[in-house]
Amino acid sequence: MAGSSVSADLSQAMNVMPVPAGDWLVVAPTLITMLGGSLCLMLRKNTELQPKLGIGFLVLLVLASLGLTIRTLDQGVVTMVMGGWLPPFGIAFTVDALGATLTLIGSVVALCAGIFGMSTMDSTGRRYGFYPFLLLLMTGVCGAFLTGDIFNLYVWFEVLLISSYGLLVLGNDRIQLDGAVKYGVLNLIGTNLFLIATGLLYGIFGTLNMADIATKVAALDSPASGTLATVAALYFLAFAMKAAAFPVNFWLPASYHAPNIVVSAVFAGLLTKVGIYALIRVMVLILPASRGYMAEVIGLVAIGTLLTGAIGALAQSEVRRLLGYVVIAGIGSMLAGVAVGSTLAVAGAIFYAVHSIIVMTALYLASGIMNMMGGSYDLRNLGGLYQRSAAFAAVFLVLAFAVSGLPPFSGFWPKVMLVDAAFQDGRNWLGASILVSGFLTTLAMGRVWIYAFWRGGPEGTGDGQSAPFEGAETPRLSSSSVWLPLGILTALVVYFGLQPEWMLELSTRGASGLIDPLGYIRSVFGGEG
Amino acid sequence: METGVAILIGLFFTVSVYLMLSKQLVRILLGIAILGNSVNMLIFTNGRLTREVPPLIPEHLSTPEIATANPLPQALVLTAIVISFSFFAFLLVLAFKAYQELGTDNVNEMRVAEPENDQTPPQGY
Numbered sequence A: 001m002a003g004s005s006v007s008a009d010l011s012q013a014m015n016v017m018p019v020p021a022g023d024w025l026v027v028a029p030t031l032i033t034m035l036g037g038s039l040c041l042m043l044r045k046n047t048e049l050q051p052k053l054g055i056g057f058l059v060l061l062v063l064a065s066l067g068l069t070i071r072t073l074d075q076g077v078v079t080m081v082m083g084g085w086l087p088p089f090g091i092a093f094t095v096d097a098l099g100a101t102l103t104l105i106g107s108v109v110a111l112c113a114g115i116f117g118m119s120t121m122d123s124t125g126r127r128y129g130f131y132p133f134l135l136l137l138m139t140g141v142c143g144a145f146l147t148g149d150i151f152n153l154y155v156w157f158e159v160l161l162i163s164s165y166g167l168l169v170l171g172n173d174r175i176q177l178d179g180a181v182k183y184g185v186l187n188l189i190g191t192n193l194f195l196i197a198t199g200l201l202y203g204i205f206g207t208l209n210m211a212d213i214a215t216k217v218a219a220l221d222s223p224a225s226g227t228l229a230t231v232a233a234l235y236f237l238a239f240a241m242k243a244a245a246f247p248v249n250f251w252l253p254a255s256y257h258a259p260n261i262v263v264s265a266v267f268a269g270l271l272t273k274v275g276i277y278a279l280i281r282v283m284v285l286i287l288p289a290s291r292g293y294m295a296e297v298i299g300l301v302a303i304g305t306l307l308t309g310a311i312g313a314l315a316q317s318e319v320r321r322l323l324g325y326v327v328i329a330g331i332g333s334m335l336a337g338v339a340v341g342s343t344l345a346v347a348g349a350i351f352y353a354v355h356s357i358i359v360m361t362a363l364y365l366a367s368g369i370m371n372m373m374g375g376s377y378d379l380r381n382l383g384g385l386y387q388r389s390a391a392f393a394a395v396f397l398v399l400a401f402a403v404s405g406l407p408p409f410s411g412f413w414p415k416v417m418l419v420d421a422a423f424q425d426g427r428n429w430l431g432a433s434i435l436v437s438g439f440l441t442t443l444a445m446g447r448v449w450i451y452a453f454w455r456g457g458p459e460g461t462g463d464g465q466s467a468p469f470e471g472a473e474t475p476r477l478s479s480s481s482v483w484l485p486l487g488i489l490t491a492l493v494v495y496f497g498l499q500p501e502w503m504l505e506l507s508t509r510g511a512s513g514l515i516d517p518l519g520y521i522r523s524v525f526g527g528e529g
Numbered sequence B: 001m002e003t004g005v006a007i008l009i010g011l012f013f014t015v016s017v018y019l020m021l022s023k024q025l026v027r028i029l030l031g032i033a034i035l036g037n038s039v040n041m042l043i044f045t046n047g048r049l050t051r052e053v054p055p056l057i058p059e060h061l062s063t064p065e066i067a068t069a070n071p072l073p074q075a076l077v078l079t080a081i082v083i084s085f086s087f088f089a090f091l092l093v094l095a096f097k098a099y100q101e102l103g104t105d106n107v108n109e110m111r112v113a114e115p116e117n118d119q120t121p122p123q124g125y
Helices: A021-026 A028-042 A049-075 A097-120 A123-127 A130-146 A150-168 A174-205 A210-219 A226-243 A251-255 A261-286 A288-293 A295-314 A319-340 A343-374 A390-404 A412-424 A428-454 A480-498 A501-515 A518-525 B002-020 B025-046 B071-102
Strands: A078-081 A092-095
Touching: A021 A028, A021 A049, A021 A078, A028 A049, A028 A130, A049 A078, A049 A097, A049 A130, A049 A501, A078 A518, A092 A097, A092 A130, A092 A210, A092 A518, A097 A130, A097 A261, A097 A343, A097 A480, A097 A501, A123 A130, A130 A150, A130 A261, A150 A174, A150 A261, A150 B071, A174 A210, A174 A226, A174 A251, A174 B025, A174 B071, A210 A261, A210 A518, A226 A261, A226 A288, A226 A295, A226 A319, A251 A319, A261 A288, A261 A319, A261 A343, A261 A501, A288 A295, A295 A319, A295 A428, A319 A343, A319 A412, A319 A428, A343 A390, A343 A412, A343 A480, A343 A501, A390 A428, A390 A480, A412 A428, A412 A480, A412 A501, A501 A518, B002 B025, B025 B071
Parallel strands: none
Antiparallel strands: A078 A092
């Protein structure tokens, strides 16, 4: 446009004010990990430097997400728009209590995995990019937790998915290739379903900004119309696939035990929970009426997931596969919260997600230590670990109690909230299923502890005899990089069990912000909303 | 025109589901490729199909005079094409490597990660 005939007034479409310095924290988690990942990628041949660099960036990530959480608690929902273009035109990053909490816990878990990786990742694994992939995975995870744009959410899903492929095949074993094929194919179909639903949603509303869609859905005459229900069902299927809910859960036990144990730990902690997060975000924030319409179906899926997970765990003798089923049982609990949909239930689901991220990572790391001590992941070949380390046996027992939902550890409070919410809502079967699933998980985890720790030695040796520890890897076991991450995570489990107020406050805030999204919408559009 | 394209997209979905349900990994991958393309066409159609209308705004107006195609879905499709293309490339390499290592492309026979006669955990103590 030559000349000055048209001088567009950009103040309506653009944020012309400089961004407050604190708001940069909104994009800091993705920026830090992306920079760190690229830097590690360039220096990937320097296997000595890689862990230091990777862990350094992960520490930065933890600090940034801690700052972000504090800022969110302080100021409510924070929004930053890319390129200054105001929503709904620009892509918005909108951070509420839910996103900030999960980012913080996710980064702590990633840091623990990064430290643990120092001892379990050999130089080949490092050269083929363990730390770059871990950092880029965190880019995707943080981006998914923080974004306020539904197509952008799809892009972050793909970022974390391609990094997880890289992590999964690191090592190139036959079992990894087999697991990666199933994981890869099913997750790609899941993201395509997500994309279909997003395309249809855009076709209906002409916007991709979550707050904008939520406003437009709420303004509809019949928010539970068939078209929206179709979109909601597609979203539900897509995220259920990501979260490994019954009946689309089969890829998880087929692949999670294949990679290096530290990779399994990150996957079990984070990936399924990103699916649950997206499900909560879409179902509770954007399409609440369709969620109510589908509540029965979600409840049935939750019951199926709870029972499949717990019964599957009972039938496994491979510890990692057993834990894979325990992950699925946890997903069922969170789905139960989505099915009920009250503030208490959604808060319970959020708290459970936090608990599950920490405890599942810790359990996978513990199973890695069990393998270092006993030389096997199979319950039949494990035994006598109590004699090796009574402290480790105690830690494992704490984690087993926590994952089964027994007090006084972190799994207890969210389960109380979920069961309470289910009974309040009159969904007695759902509440009962959570309890039964918890009971069966207790059996499965108790059996792991009895066989691997309590009995004298592996199968074939007499009880009470000291077992031959041929596979024990003493040098790695004396390294603090093995014990520190497990210690941090167990401390968190105990802390959230004894002092649940902080997490209760965060998750209740997150849940009420989703159910009554006025604050969220105001943060994006400003003023009246 | 939208109707015709919608039917075509439906056909694409049918073909991709049919292919994905088969046992051969190569067919499954072809199904995924077609699924990706049908999703892209779906989003593309969402942006209105118009012929030969450039999305130009005359100087004295602030919106286009007649209905033009929405450029945003086209941008979305571009993103989705790039992503699905790179994923498909990765999966092809993965499938080839898996075929080399496992000696089969029949997914029913890929049982390394989940052994067929998996034993139950120890029963008594």
